[in-house]
Amino acid sequence: MKNKNVRLLRRERGANAVLLGPMYLFTVIFLVGPFVYMIVLSFLSRAETWGVVNEFTLRNYLKIFEPTYLSTFWESIKLAFLVTALVILAGYPFGYFMAKLPAKWRGPVLMLVTIPFWTSSLMRLYGWIVIFRANGLLDKFLMALRLSGEPLKLLYTYPAVVVGMIYALLPFMILSVYSSVEKMDWTLVEAARDLGAGPVKAFFTVTLKCTMPGLMTGVILTFVPSMALFFIADILGGNKIALIGNVIQDQLMKVHDWPFAAALSVILMLMTTLMIFLYRKITGSKDVEGIV
Amino acid sequence: MKRIVSICLVLAMALLLFAGCSDGEKEKTGGTLNLYTWAEMFDPDVLAGFEEETGIKINYTNFDYDETMLARLEAAEGGDYDLVIADDYIIETVIAEGLAQKLDKSKIENYGNINPIYQGQFYDPADEYTVPYGAGVQTIVYNPDKIQIDVKGYGDLWDAAFEKDLAIIANYRVIVGMAEKVLGYSYNTNDLDQIDEAGELLYKLAPNIRLIKDDNVQDDLVSGEVDAAVMYTSQVTMAKLADPSLKVVYPEEGIGFGIMGMFIPSKAPNADAALAFMDYILRPEVSKASFEYLGYYCTTKAADDLISDEYKEFLVLPSDFKAEDMEMIGNISAEAAEKQDAIWTRFKDLCE
Numbered sequence: 001m002k003n004k005n006v007r008l009l010r011r012e013r014g015a016n017a018v019l020l021g022p023m024y025l026f027t028v029i030f031l032v033g034p035f036v037y038m039i040v041l042s043f044l045s046r047a048e049t050w051g052v053v054n055e056f057t058l059r060n061y062l063k064i065f066e067p068t069y070l071s072t073f074w075e076s077i078k079l080a081f082l083v084t085a086l087v088i089l090a091g092y093p094f095g096y097f098m099a100k101l102p103a104k105w106r107g108p109v110l111m112l113v114t115i116p117f118w119t120s121s122l123m124r125l126y127g128w129i130v131i132f133r134a135n136g137l138l139d140k141f142l143m144a145l146r147l148s149g150e151p152l153k154l155l156y157t158y159p160a161v162v163v164g165m166i167y168a169l170l171p172f173m174i175l176s177v178y179s180s181v182e183k184m185d186w187t188l189v190e191a192a193r194d195l196g197a198g199p200v201k202a203f204f205t206v207t208l209k210c211t212m213p214g215l216m217t218g219v220i221l222t223f224v225p226s227m228a229l230f231f232i233a234d235i236l237g238g239n240k241i242a243l244i245g246n247v248i249q250d251q252l253m254k255v256h257d258w259p260f261a262a263a264l265s266v267i268l269m270l271m272t273t274l275m276i277f278l279y280r281k282i283t284g285s286k287d288v289e290g291i292v
Numbered sequence: 293m294k295r296i297v298s299i300c301l302v303l304a305m306a307l308l309l310f311a312g313c314s315d316g317e318k319e320k321t322g323g324t325l326n327l328y329t330w331a332e333m334f335d336p337d338v339l340a341g342f343e344e345e346t347g348i349k350i351n352y353t354n355f356d357y358d359e360t361m362l363a364r365l366e367a368a369e370g371g372d373y374d375l376v377i378a379d380d381y382i383i384e385t386v387i388a389e390g391l392a393q394k395l396d397k398s399k400i401e402n403y404g405n406i407n408p409i410y411q412g413q414f415y416d417p418a419d420e421y422t423v424p425y426g427a428g429v430q431t432i433v434y435n436p437d438k439i440q441i442d443v444k445g446y447g448d449l450w451d452a453a454f455e456k457d458l459a460i461i462a463n464y465r466v467i468v469g470m471a472e473k474v475l476g477y478s479y480n481t482n483d484l485d486q487i488d489e490a491g492e493l494l495y496k497l498a499p500n501i502r503l504i505k506d507d508n509v510q511d512d513l514v515s516g517e518v519d520a521a522v523m524y525t526s527q528v529t530m531a532k533l534a535d536p537s538l539k540v541v542y543p544e545e546g547i548g549f550g551i552m553g554m555f556i557p558s559k560a561p562n563a564d565a566a567l568a569f570m571d572y573i574l575r576p577e578v579s580k581a582s583f584e585y586l587g588y589y590c591t592t593k594a595a596d597d598l599i600s601d602e603y604k605e606f607l608v609l610p611s612d613f614k615a616e617d618m619e620m621i622g623n624i625s626a627e628a629a630e631k632q633d634a635i636w637t638r639f640k641d642l643c644e
Contacts, residue, residue: 046626068638075641134517153456155517156503158644239462239504240643247637253357254464255633 042262052258060263069247069264076243080226083165087173087222090166092215095177099184110178113171121168125235128167132160132236156238164236165226173218180214181207213283220279224272244268325565327352328361329377333425335585342572348565358382365391370558375566377425380551381623384415392421392555399567402574407593409615410551414622422553423570426588429618430466430548432541433513433531434520445544447474449522450497459503459512459521464636465621466548468494470522473545479621482628491635498642510534524550529587529606540606549618552588583607 045055063069098109116124131137132155142148154160188210192202208215230245239246244264251261331354339350355361358378362385365373370391378386386392397403400423410424434443441453449458449470460467469479471490481487502518503509509523510531523531531538554573556566572578579595584603590596596608624632 066634068634068641071641072637133515135515151516153502153517234505238459238502240501240640242637242640246640250464250633250637253359255629256359257630257633 038262038265041259042266044259046257046259051256057259060260061267063260064263064267072242072244072247073267075241076227076245079162079165079241079243080223083162083169083226084219084223086162086166087169088215088219091170091173091218092177094170095174095214095218096181096211098174099178099181113174116171122231122235124167125164125232128160128164128236129155155236156240158237158241161233161237161241164232165229168229168232169222169226172221176214176218176221177211178214180211180217184210216279216283220275224275227271228268323347324349324351324374325562325569326372326374326560327377327569328355328364328373328375330354330356333377333586335581338573338578338581338585341578342569345572346565346568348562348568350569362386365557368557368559371561373557374560374562375554375556375569377552377554380413380415380553380620383422383553383555384623386555387416387421391558393558393560393563394420395423395556395570396563396567399564400571400574402571402594405574405576405579405592405594407591407596409609409613409618410591413551413620415551416553422555423574424551424591425554425573426583426586427549427551427591428525428588429542429550430461430470430522430524431528432520432522432543433510433528433538434541435513435516436537436539438519443520443539443541445474445541446470446522447545449500449520452500454500454520456500456502457519458500459505459509459518459523460501461509461522461524462504462506464632465624466522467639468632468635469548469621470494471497473543473548476545479548479619480624482625484628484631487628487631487635491631491638494635494639495642498639501643504640504643513538525589525606526587529603532606533602542610547618549620551591551620 041052042060043056043058045053045057045059047053064073098106098113101109129136133139134151134153134155136155138154139148139151142152143150184207188206189202192206193199197205227243228245228248230243230249233239233241233243233246248261248264248268251257251264325348327350329352334352339352342348343350353373355364359382361376361378362382365376365386366389370393376386383392403423406424410427411419416422432443432446432449438457439453441448441451443449465479468487468490471494472479472481472486475486475490475493477483477486477490503512503521505512508527509521510527512518513521513523513531514534521527521531528540532540554566554570556563560566573582574592574594576592576594576598579590579592580598583590583592583595584599584607587607589609590599590607599607
């Protein structure tokens with residue numbers, strides 16, 4: 001009897017391996033493979049005009065420390081911080097009040113937040129061009145109100161990029177804060193109020209702490225992409241704001257320096273890892289809510 | 293039994309995963325021309341005319357970037373495609389890697405129709421592998437109502453009249469090269485001091501830059517978003533057709549040329565069809581239709597006179613054009629390219 005059980009268990013394991021095998025294979029081929037390829041590539045030398053030579057070098061990483069590229073990293077981080085801060089300011093209250101809406105309104109509002117995702121983000125960015133361009137919607141509106149006398153030329157400016165980034169990333173913040181607030185145990189807030197905390201104090205000592213995982217998830221989902229969303233800087237910023245993402249794209253498509261592009265990508269990934277590490281530190285949680 | 297079924301299902305799914313990896317079988321019958329180039333390179337009527345006349349079916353596939361084409365051609369070891377059209381600099385690499393075959397010119401009756409100005413260039417010095425199909429230059433186009441100064445060349449772009457109103461192409465070789473030209477150097481200089489000097493000059497252009505973009509710059513010029521632009525020939529064509537009052541300037545410092553070339557891959561399944569197609573395109577009336585559609589400089593000398601007046605100004609070289617005024621942008625040393633790229637990245641930083 002016992003023997004039979006062991007045999008059954010073995011057979012089960014074998015079946016599991018067969019069932020899960022393709023998934024592991026998929027992960028290895030499409031996730032681990034490219035990752036390893038990128039790391040190896042980042043240590044190789046570029047060929048004279050095209051391609052890669054199998055020669056070990058640290059040049060690609062040293063090159064990142066040239067002032068030009070360091071300043072690109074710095075600019076990207078600055079923009080990412082600015083965008084993240086603004087997204088928190090706009091997204092946290094939105095998510096918070098959305099979760100506190102009566103149940104029958106929550107569904108429709110949630111739907112409205114997600115509807116833009118049904119169209120390509122590129123199309124939505126072109127919508128901003130129509131708004132921002134000379135004699136576009138915004139110009140006409142401001143001129144009709146006599147707030148400005150001539151076209152402002154808002155397109156291809158830094159603020160245009162910031163607005164585009166906020167627009168693209170805001171839903172991620174709203175949704176992560178929403179899911180956190182919705183799950184919150186409100187009796188804790190009641191207890192705080194009973195014990196004499198004012199509404200502001202209760203919010204900062206209880207609500208904010210309880211929703212920290214959601215907020216931090218939103219921060220990661222905002223901060224990391226905003227360093228790499230090169231097409232927003234291209235389309236709304238007129239290509240003048242060089243983010244890390246733009247530099248990587250240029251290295252691949254124009255300069256043909258693949259090893260350097262790989263090194264930049266590795267650094268970008270390390271920065272992402274750092275963010276997730278910080279997330280775990282701050283929230284004490286093991287997984288990233290909503291991401292994993 | 294259930295387990296067997298589920299295992300079979302999983303295996304079937306795994307097989308499906310790999311089904312996509314198999315080599316797409318290409319038709320290799322005598323009746324097909326596998327044409328590989330960017331989208332919208334040909335007037336559909338021109339292609340239909342060839343199919344009707346020869347009975348050869350054209351299988352037109354596209355790439356976005358020259359680099360994609362090279363990678364595909366390397367993977368196919370010079371097979372799969374019969375005719376490829378790409379940019380000059382990448383053709384140099386294709387030929388160096390042995391992925392192109394020499395043309396049997398006896399089969400191209402109209403070979404003599406090619407404008408010799410576009411022949412014997414760096415990527416194919418002896419004209420053994422390629423037939424040019426369209427050329428582009430980078431010219432300055434501006435709105436004379438907004439820009440009051442007399443623009444003669446690249447050097448004038450540094451003038452304060454262009455402040456925050458200039459659009460440029462997003463190609464670092466063209467833009468750094470522009471500064472090199474103003475200083476009297478070559479586009480293809482490998483002298484790092486000269487490149488540095490060009491960089492310092494270029495940084496001073498930053499306050500005038502409003503936009504850096506490769507695609508559809510003409511829209512921004514026509515809509516009034518910018519008052520002047522440095523752009524490619526096909527864009528100049530579209531801008532002029534949309535707004536004839538715009539002014540086109542051939543920079544006095546000299547023109548940077550780019551040529552697109554047709555070549556036959558080394559193991560093309562149907563090289564004869566490719567040769568027949570080249571011959572067909574080189575007919576004056578077919579060239580006329582093609583270049584008016586494409587909007588690039590007409591590389592078929594015999595078609596120059598046929599180009600309609602509306603297009604002549606920007607598809608046919610000016611009669612006083614001298615070959616020594618043009619310089620092609622060729623490959624430069626890795627060191628020089630790296631330096632130019634660093635300048636470009638810094639320049640973009642300064643543009644904000």
